[in-house]
Amino acid sequence: MADDAPAFTPVNLLTGFLGSGKTTLLARLLGDPALSRTAVLINEFGEVGLDHHLIDRVDGGTVLLKSGCVCCTIRGDLAQALRDLHGRRERGEVPAFDRVVIESTGLADPFPILSTLKADPVLRHHFRPGNVVTTVDAVNGLAQIERHDESVRQATAADRLVLTKTDLSDEVRVARLSDRLRRLNPSAALVVAGTADAETLLGRDVLETGRAPASARAWFAETFRAEPADGAAAADHGHPHGAVDRNDHLGRIRSFAMVVDRPVDWTAFGIWLTMLLNRHGERVLRVKGILALEGEDLPVAVHGVLHLVHTPVHMSAWPSEDRASRLVFIVDGLDPDLVRRSFAAYVGCDLAETVRP
Ligand SMILES: Nc1nc2c(ncn2[C@@H]2O[C@H](COP(=O)(O)OP(=O)(O)OP(=O)(O)O)[C@@H](O)[C@H]2O)c(=O)[nH]1
Numbered sequence: 001m002a003d004d005a006p007a008f009t010p011v012n013l014l015t016g017f018l019g020s021g022k023t024t025l026l027a028r029l030l031g032d033p034a035l036s037r038t039a040v041l042i043n044e045f046g047e048v049g050l051d052h053h054l055i056d057r058v059d060g061g062t063v064l065l066k067s068g069c070v071c072c073t074i075r076g077d078l079a080q081a082l083r084d085l086h087g088r089r090e091r092g093e094v095p096a097f098d099r100v101v102i103e104s105t106g107l108a109d110p111f112p113i114l115s116t117l118k119a120d121p122v123l124r125h126h127f128r129p130g131n132v133v134t135t136v137d138a139v140n141g142l143a144q145i146e147r148h149d150e151s152v153r154q155a156t157a158a159d160r161l162v163l164t165k166t167d168l169s170d171e172v173r174v175a176r177l178s179d180r181l182r183r184l185n186p187s188a189a190l191v192v193a194g195t196a197d198a199e200t201l202l203g204r205d206v207l208e209t210g211r212a213p214a215s216a217r218a219w220f221a222e223t224f225r226a227e228p229a230d231g232a233a234a235a236d237h238g239h240p241h242g243a244v245d246r247n248d249h250l251g252r253i254r255s256f257a258m259v260v261d262r263p264v265d266w267t268a269f270g271i272w273l274t275m276l277l278n279r280h281g282e283r284v285l286r287v288k289g290i291l292a293l294e295g296e297d298l299p300v301a302v303h304g305v306l307h308l309v310h311t312p313v314h315m316s317a318w319p320s321e322d323r324a325s326r327l328v329f330i331v332d333g334l335d336p337d338l339v340r341r342s343f344a345a346y347v348g349c350d351l352a353e354t355v356r357p
Contacts, residue, residue: 008128011100016135018106018286021164032198039097110157134158138169164193256336263292272346283334289327
């Protein structure tokens with residue numbers, strides 16, 4: 001083992017519903033010198049991964065896992081990615097790190113990810129679970145908890161619950177959400193994103209110090225095992241913990257990407273997105289993209305969650321040589337072709353141009 005590697009490297013899971021602010025929080029935390037020796041694994045749900053472009057600061061240590069849901073579809077790859085990372089650290093091929101942060105897809109169920117660490121014969125000798133940090137969006141969080149099981153599971157698995165977008169919400173909504181979260185998971189510390197430092201969220205480790213009971217996690221594990229419906233489906237897939245493939249299981253939730261090789265007119269795009277979200281906002285769980293704009297050298301990043309579209313961010317550089325506009329959608333019961341057709345009509349391109357072979 002590399003001399004300065006810890007005997008058991010803590011693995012923090014950063015989870016939270018789609019668009020709830022995981023990447024934003026992680027990017028900020030990674031700026032903290034306390035996390036300078038951190039390796040990051042990013043998983044995304046989508047045909048085209050974007051988060052690794054949006055986190056500037058992480059370079060050699062970032063591994064973008066294959067597209068799909070980390071909880072089942074690529075669970076094997078997660079273990080493999082951790083084993084590779086460990087091997088490379090041992091051989092001195094990557095800078096020594098003493099913490100791993102996994103940013104999981106917004107649809108992932110945290111429990112199977114956590115159990116991977118224990119179940120894998122190699123990993124369990126070198127890694128241990130660290131705090132689970134769950135971001136909850138103060139604008140959409142309550143609705144997501146009401147509608148989506150993943151959101152409840154993410155909240156109940158947390159050691160730290162981080163409220164994001166409180167600046168876009170109001171006191172009453174924040175108080176109601178906080179109350180709901182405290183009832184769901186009384187043992188987790190509840191903090192507001194802007195005030196949470198790396199040491200509190202990741203460094204001061206619940207499991208290591210034994211200061212706080214991991215009761216929520218135990219409760220969660222019990223509940224999960226007791227679910228007969230999922231359990232029956234899981235038996236067919238050979239999943240030991242009742243975990244099912246969320247990509248199949250959710251059925252209606254799917255992701256797709258549109259890639260257009262030429263600059264887009266910002267006004268036309270804005271009108272199109274506004275109309276799409278007015279009409280189908282409930283079904284657009286997430287839209288995220290990097291756009292090349294007509295008359296501009298640098299791209300703009302666009303984010304939306306349900307009806308909420310965030311102020312576009314002008315990026316200081318293109319993340320790669322590829323100058324195409326890319327939009328990734330995660331939709332619930334919405335036909336991708338409908339979105340493609342209307343996009344092509346509004347921005348004035350051929351439908352075929354939105355699907356890159
Ligand atoms: N105003 C405000 N915007 C925020 C805050 N946190 C995140 N955002 C914005 O919300 C959008 C989504 O944030 P991300 O950090 O990409 O969310 P995510 O959970 O990583 O998203 P997925 O990976 O798609 O699930 C971006 O436009 C962020 O700038 C916050 O506390 N306040």
